[in-house]
Amino acid sequence: MNTEAGWITTPVTAELLRGALxxxxxxxxxxxxxxxxxxxxxxxxxxxxxxxxxxxxxxxxFRTRATTVELDVVAGKRVYTGAPTLPDGVYELLVNGRLAGAARAPHGDVLTIDMTAGTVVTRPGPMATLRFAGLSGDEKGVEIWLPHDETTRLLALRTDAPVRVPPSNGRKVWLHHGSSISQGSNAATPTGTWPAVAAAAGAVELVNLGLGGNAMLDPFTARAMRDAPADLISVKIGINLVNADLMRLRAFGPAVHGFLDTLREGHPTTPLLVVSPIHCALHERTPGPTAMDLDAIGEGNPRFTATGDPTEVAAGKLTLRVIREELARIVRQRAADDPNLHHLDGLALYGEADQAERPLPDDLHPDAATHRLIGERFARAVFGAGGPFAADSP
Incomplete structure (x- = not known):
């Protein structure tokens, strides 16, 4: 409806959203x-x-001839007690697939998280208006990518020309699940997370179920993926299980089988890729749990540390090396009856040599440039010629 001369407000509905379930x-x-x-x-x-x-x-x-687009949002800011202030989330505007603008919401709701005390306090805040102006007046496809790390409530979409739901672009839907690395922790922008980089290179529609700290083989996540439309599926498993010291080797194998079985209930022949962890020196040989280095936080330089005992690996504690070996074994076993099941060693995305050249800033998460590197390597290995998600793959 028209809100004032020249402006049109379009309700934010599921038909205008991609990547949400x-x-x-x-x-x-x-x-x-x-x-x-x-x-x-x-x-x-x-x-x-x-x-x-x-x-x-x-x-x-959406598609539109609008030269100006405004979006009213309530952003969810996070404040970690004793840690440096996090940068505001980035909203990126793409026109016909090309970056055409970026904006930030400078204020919003604030969640104050005290990791030492285990408390979370929420303080409601005001909305912010994001404005993208100077666009061409021709008919075009517009996307506004929301921040990968900032909860966002969408209040109003305003344009100076009508908006319509875009037709299907015919691209395959890639459904991916992983940890905070897959969600985009330490990436600079929403299109700069490694899955977004890979999806752009592979010309697919991304649905990213990277869940920071929570790639835990949860049955509710498996069922959500089972029921979601997808042409390609990948699951990146391992680091969060070690971080949380969640299970032992005896439980890990059956849990992986159960997760994959659930996916296959809804997607019996969909290409399915199991990805093992990238290199992380903290937990290659040392099990979890992972803890924040409180001294480093006090110095304004958040880092993580491994607190497990390497001697307990023999009794079934998980390390990244143990998980890589077990995932490779499970995929080999299942692939005998499932020709559409594939495996990718995470070390091909970021290995020990990469750690020496581009270390993880907090010893756990890649930086923005390394997100791009991982996404490019994934695209070549998986979407490229001969890869499990290649256009000509069976």
Missing amino acids: DLEQTERGALPHRLPARARRQIPAGGPALAESQPSGVRLA
Whole structure:
């Protein structure tokens, strides 16, 4: 409807969203979710409630002749007690697939998280208006990528020309699940997360279920993926299980089988790729749990440390090396009856030599440039000629 001369307000509906599995209408706007309502009801304390509401890979998509686009949002800011202030999330505007603008919401709701005390305090904040001007007046495809690490409520979309839902572009839908690295931790922009980089190179539509701290082989995540439309599926497994010291080797193998079995219930022949962990010196030979280095936080330089005992690996504690070996074994075993199941060693994306050349800034997550490197390597290995997701693959 027209709100004032020359402006048109278009309701934010699921038809305008890509990369989300649900859209919740709240009193303070439309809230995209990356897990459906049924899965969210099963999230335990300490689970991915915050991560799944951070819209990594989620974007508004429409066609229009508008030369100016405005989006009213309530951004969810995070403040970690004792740690440096996080940068504001980035909203990127793409026109016909090319970056044409970026904006930030300088204020919003604030979550103050004290990792030492285990407390979270929420303070409501104001909305912000993002404005993208100077666009060409021709008919064009527009996408607004939401921040990968900042919960965002969408209040209003305004344009100076009508908006319409875009037709299908015919691209395959790639559904990916992984840890905070897949969600985009330490990436600079939403299109700079490694899955977004890989999806652009592979010319596919991304649905990113990277859940920071929560790639835990949770059954509710597996069921969400089972029920979601997808032409290509990948799961990156390992680092969070070690971080949390969640299970032993005896439980790990059956849990992986169960997760893959659930995926196959809904996608029996879809190309399915299992990706093992990238190199992380902390946990190559030392099990979890992972802890924050409190001294480093006090110095304004957050880092992580491994607190497990390497001698317990013989008793079944998990390290990244153990997980890589077990995942390779499981995929070999299952592939005998499942020709569409594939494996990718995470060390091909980021290995020990990379650690020496481009170390992980906090000893756990890649920086922005390394996200791009990982995405480019994934695209070549997986979407490239002969890869499991190549256009000419059976």
